[in-house]
Amino acid sequence: MPDLIQLAQALVNGVGVGLVYGLVGIGFCVIYNASGIVNFAQGVFVMLGGMLAHTLLTRAGLPMPVAAVLATVIVAAIGVAIQLLVVSPMWQRGTSMFAIILATLAVQIMIERITILSLGDQPRTYDNFTPGGPLRLGPITIDYQLFWVLGGGALMVAALWLFFTRTRIGRALRACSQNAEAAALLGIPVGRMLLLSFALSAALGSAAGILITPTQYTAYSIDGPFGVNGFIAAIIGGFGSAPGALAGGILLGAAQAVAVVLFGAGYRNVAALVIMLLVLLLFPSGVFNATRSKA
Amino acid sequence: MRTPEQAVVPLLAASDLTARYGRVVALKGVELRVDEGEFVTVLGPNGAGKTTLMRALMRTAARTGTIRFRGEDVSALPTHALARRGIILVQEGRGLFGQMTVRENLDLGAFTRPDRAAGEQRLGQVFALFPRLSERLGQMAASLSGGEQQMLAIGRALMAEPKLLMLDEPSVGLAPRVAVEIIEALGALNRGGLGILLVEQKAPLALRLAKRAYIVTLGRIAAELDAASIGSHHDLAQYYLS
Amino acid sequence: MTGAQWPTEGPNKDQVKEMYMSLKTTLLATAIALAATAQAARAEDSFKIGSALGLTGYAATGDRNWRDGLQLAADALNAKGGILGRKVEIIVEDNRSQPQDAVVAYRKMLSSDQVNAFDSGCVSAGNMAAASFVARAQVPMLLCSILPQKPEEQAWAFSFLPPPTFEIDARYGYLRDRTQIRKVGLLIDPTPYSQLMKGFATRLAPQYGLEIVAEETYKPDDSDVNVQLGRMNAAGAGAVVKLGQGGSTVTVAKNIRQLGLDKMVLMASTDDGGIFKSASEVLGDRFYFIGSAVQFGDAGPSEKAANADKSNGAAKAAIDAFLTPWVAKYGDRDTGQASRAYDSVMLLAKAATAANSVAGPAIKDAIERVGAYNGAGAVYDFSDKQHVGITKNPYFVGQFVNGRPTVSK
Numbered sequence A: 001m002p003d004l005i006q007l008a009q010a011l012v013n014g015v016g017v018g019l020v021y022g023l024v025g026i027g028f029c030v031i032y033n034a035s036g037i038v039n040f041a042q043g044v045f046v047m048l049g050g051m052l053a054h055t056l057l058t059r060a061g062l063p064m065p066v067a068a069v070l071a072t073v074i075v076a077a078i079g080v081a082i083q084l085l086v087v088s089p090m091w092q093r094g095t096s097m098f099a100i101i102l103a104t105l106a107v108q109i110m111i112e113r114i115t116i117l118s119l120g121d122q123p124r125t126y127d128n129f130t131p132g133g134p135l136r137l138g139p140i141t142i143d144y145q146l147f148w149v150l151g152g153g154a155l156m157v158a159a160l161w162l163f164f165t166r167t168r169i170g171r172a173l174r175a176c177s178q179n180a181e182a183a184a185l186l187g188i189p190v191g192r193m194l195l196l197s198f199a200l201s202a203a204l205g206s207a208a209g210i211l212i213t214p215t216q217y218t219a220y221s222i223d224g225p226f227g228v229n230g231f232i233a234a235i236i237g238g239f240g241s242a243p244g245a246l247a248g249g250i251l252l253g254a255a256q257a258v259a260v261v262l263f264g265a266g267y268r269n270v271a272a273l274v275i276m277l278l279v280l281l282l283f284p285s286g287v288f289n290a291t292r293s294k295a
Numbered sequence B: 001m002r003t004p005e006q007a008v009v010p011l012l013a014a015s016d017l018t019a020r021y022g023r024v025v026a027l028k029g030v031e032l033r034v035d036e037g038e039f040v041t042v043l044g045p046n047g048a049g050k051t052t053l054m055r056a057l058m059r060t061a062a063r064t065g066t067i068r069f070r071g072e073d074v075s076a077l078p079t080h081a082l083a084r085r086g087i088i089l090v091q092e093g094r095g096l097f098g099q100m101t102v103r104e105n106l107d108l109g110a111f112t113r114p115d116r117a118a119g120e121q122r123l124g125q126v127f128a129l130f131p132r133l134s135e136r137l138g139q140m141a142a143s144l145s146g147g148e149q150q151m152l153a154i155g156r157a158l159m160a161e162p163k164l165l166m167l168d169e170p171s172v173g174l175a176p177r178v179a180v181e182i183i184e185a186l187g188a189l190n191r192g193g194l195g196i197l198l199v200e201q202k203a204p205l206a207l208r209l210a211k212r213a214y215i216v217t218l219g220r221i222a223a224e225l226d227a228a229s230i231g232s233h234h235d236l237a238q239y240y241l242s
Numbered sequence C: 001m002t003g004a005q006w007p008t009e010g011p012n013k014d015q016v017k018e019m020y021m022s023l024k025t026t027l028l029a030t031a032i033a034l035a036a037t038a039q040a041a042r043a044e045d046s047f048k049i050g051s052a053l054g055l056t057g058y059a060a061t062g063d064r065n066w067r068d069g070l071q072l073a074a075d076a077l078n079a080k081g082g083i084l085g086r087k088v089e090i091i092v093e094d095n096r097s098q099p100q101d102a103v104v105a106y107r108k109m110l111s112s113d114q115v116n117a118f119d120s121g122c123v124s125a126g127n128m129a130a131a132s133f134v135a136r137a138q139v140p141m142l143l144c145s146i147l148p149q150k151p152e153e154q155a156w157a158f159s160f161l162p163p164p165t166f167e168i169d170a171r172y173g174y175l176r177d178r179t180q181i182r183k184v185g186l187l188i189d190p191t192p193y194s195q196l197m198k199g200f201a202t203r204l205a206p207q208y209g210l211e212i213v214a215e216e217t218y219k220p221d222d223s224d225v226n227v228q229l230g231r232m233n234a235a236g237a238g239a240v241v242k243l244g245q246g247g248s249t250v251t252v253a254k255n256i257r258q259l260g261l262d263k264m265v266l267m268a269s270t271d272d273g274g275i276f277k278s279a280s281e282v283l284g285d286r287f288y289f290i291g292s293a294v295q296f297g298d299a300g301p302s303e304k305a306a307n308a309d310k311s312n313g314a315a316k317a318a319i320d321a322f323l324t325p326w327v328a329k330y331g332d333r334d335t336g337q338a339s340r341a342y343d344s345v346m347l348l349a350k351a352a353t354a355a356n357s358v359a360g361p362a363i364k365d366a367i368e369r370v371g372a373y374n375g376a377g378a379v380y381d382f383s384d385k386q387h388v389g390i391t392k393n394p395y396f397v398g399q400f401v402n403g404r405p406t407v408s409k
Helices: A002-035 A042-058 A064-092 A097-119 A144-166 A168-178 A180-185 A190-215 A220-236 A242-263 A267-282 A284-292 B004-008 B050-058 B079-085 B102-109 B116-129 B146-159 B176-191 B203-207 B227-231 B233-241 C013-043 C060-079 C099-113 C124-136 C164-178 C192-208 C226-234 C248-258 C273-286 C301-307 C313-330 C336-355 C360-369
Strands: A135-137 A140-142 B012-021 B024-034 B039-043 B063-069 B087-090 B164-168 B195-200 B212-217 B220-225 C047-053 C088-094 C117-120 C141-143 C157-159 C183-188 C211-217 C239-243 C265-267 C287-292 C371-374 C379-382 C395-401 C404-407
Touching (some): A002 A190, A002 A242, A002 C226, A042 A097, A144 A168, A144 A190, A220 A267, B024 B039, B024 B050, B024 B063, B024 B195, B024 B220, B039 B203, B050 B063, B079 B087, B087 B146, B102 B116, C047 C060, C047 C124, C060 C088, C060 C313, C099 C117, C141 C336, C164 C192, C164 C287, C183 C226, C239 C248, C248 C265
Parallel strands (some): C047 C088
Antiparallel strands (some): C287 C395
16 A cells, blocks of 8 residues: 555655644744734745854854854844844834734845845755665654754644743733733833744744755745744644644644645645635634634 | 821822823723722712723723822723732633633732742732632632622732722622622721722612712713712712713 | 743734834835936836846756856956947846746736847746747747747747757767666656756667666755665666756765665756755765766866867867856856857857847847857857757766766766
């Protein structure tokens, strides 16, 4: 039964990509919860993570761990800059949410162009973190980088969970998401929390990009697919729920892989959209609960 | 030991406080003062501008005018900085974080006061005031009864170590017995030296404890009653009928 | 974590109106500024070449090179007085690698820029979508891509792309002559160019003694092609012949390694050198690519030219004429597409000069009469019957040896 083997192999790889979608989806949720903004520049962070890590590796000759950390810090700073320069001024003027969301789209296009001009338009990639592999389990192979993706992803999710439930700042961020006015009345600086949410979300996207790049390539243009799939992951999870987005991402990655095996490559995106529509039609409460309060 | 000069610096003094919603003027030229340790109440009919007054004081609504807190001009400070100074508002509708536990809500109250030992001590005081909260620590705030939610809202505000505690209609939606319980707790806090500004529709309840009262109608201070005139509060009716 | 609330009131009507007014003012000012520049350009009486390019989207890497090749030629011509005394002006519109956007771009350049000729990038679907109205307007269109399908459209179109069969011939020939691989898998994307090649690839295989054991499709922005590669491997394919361009080539190389397919080789379509380099870093000597003479060697222009047919002095001179300013300006950037873009403008200039006219029909007829033309990227031989200019296979199969693109001989 070669089909079953193919299916298993596809699932293994699909879960890895799906985890990255999930991380991007969590990034959407973190900002959305803190502010109600759907930040469409989310995919940009994934792209920048991979591109900067590659640049630091090859041009600056830094070792991978240093390049990864440095790239993530830079991307977090870019997230902060987006909030300070674009979102915050519009916010304080009371601009409609719709206009702010459009502005994040404009930011995405702008950053793509800046990336082309500064780092070039060439696709690039770098080696797996661990040389060798793949691991062979009978007919199924698992690339070593997949373990890094899964391990790194799990670590980040665990760290996020601890941050949101165990730390003073993390709880304050959650408080802002539930009732920002009440949070401000208790002395929580809501504006700074929003800034933090952009930094956090950007760092998350960056780390995801750094982890996944060795399995494929990175270029200024990969933000689109990652942004869209991360968005769908967040919707599957009931926009706003971080664990939901993670599960949504893994489900999405797996479903896309299965669709390619069963129906062909053209059905990868069809599968994603069908799942999204099914979720919207069958579980609207998960989605609309979170959006209603902002409308 | 206070010198006479210090005694006259009020805890909170607002002057010419004006707030608009779009083109509608919701609050016009309000003058208001709360002294150290004083219990002041703001009364008035529904829609008179009482909630707007609270929001204007905390700057969660756009406003003009001057606000001084213990002599310092705090007019330009953002909401969270006012809270950090010790002006804490318990919102109408309580403003709890419903999907967080009672304990987490209380901890968030102490956001600006990270000293753990002092926090534990205040927590003890809150439990002494509202023993029921200590039994509900792990429960989601949204799952509490109305009275318990109000206790949690006040308890959370106390965790912020307020110098002035402002409450917007804390008795709304509560059974009379529970409302009395809450108001009595406020009386106890005031006797401990805490300045309180209480907005209420139910005049008799508020006037039981207040030393002074402002009557708000149509976005203005219609009258200020001192302790003596509060004693004969029959004439309050005219403000509610207008 | 669920619904968020925020204290800030939504914008009131006044604010919305104000925003709208300021937006209107900005747009108006922009329109006036644009109109002013358009006016200035028209007054100058230049020779305008319009180019619809996929500056973003899947074709971006190649089409940027096409654009820069056009500009390099225009600069060279302008330094010598332009075409018929007119300054050569390259007008570029981004079609985002999408046919719909290409139609808009072409219409804009026809009606508002009134270009003398088109010289567009490799988004074949976009060029095809615009071909009918460009032909009706009687404006010649020089193309990086394949020709449109209808004869009346082909009459006005000139392709500077080596015919797709050459890509296939070069790779199949290499497999037959240099390797033991006889079973091949085709990896195909949905672009017209790729689909066209698929036809040739299937038809030509028997002539080279090869068997197509798998035909798999992918989309250019897919995150992996593991499933397709797995099927090819199961079918016994020893080589993946990829029919399609872009970063996906790097993904395929990565996936071959991730799946532990230690014997499978990858042969990429013509593309940008940077992509080849990345893929070869992954697969090493199991990665093959194809390119024309100008793309090989990196010591300097003459050495690159030396890779070309040495008996042909004209070819060497043409390569030098292009490569010297190119390397000075862009360093080791890929020359495959840029050289042909450069050639196309030079050939256009030659035709316009011969016709002594800037009118579309005259230029078209003149291009058909230029005859054999030695360019930097290839030899072109257009005629009234032959609108695909490259008739001799310019491709070599290459690999990276010590980080340098090298012809595999």
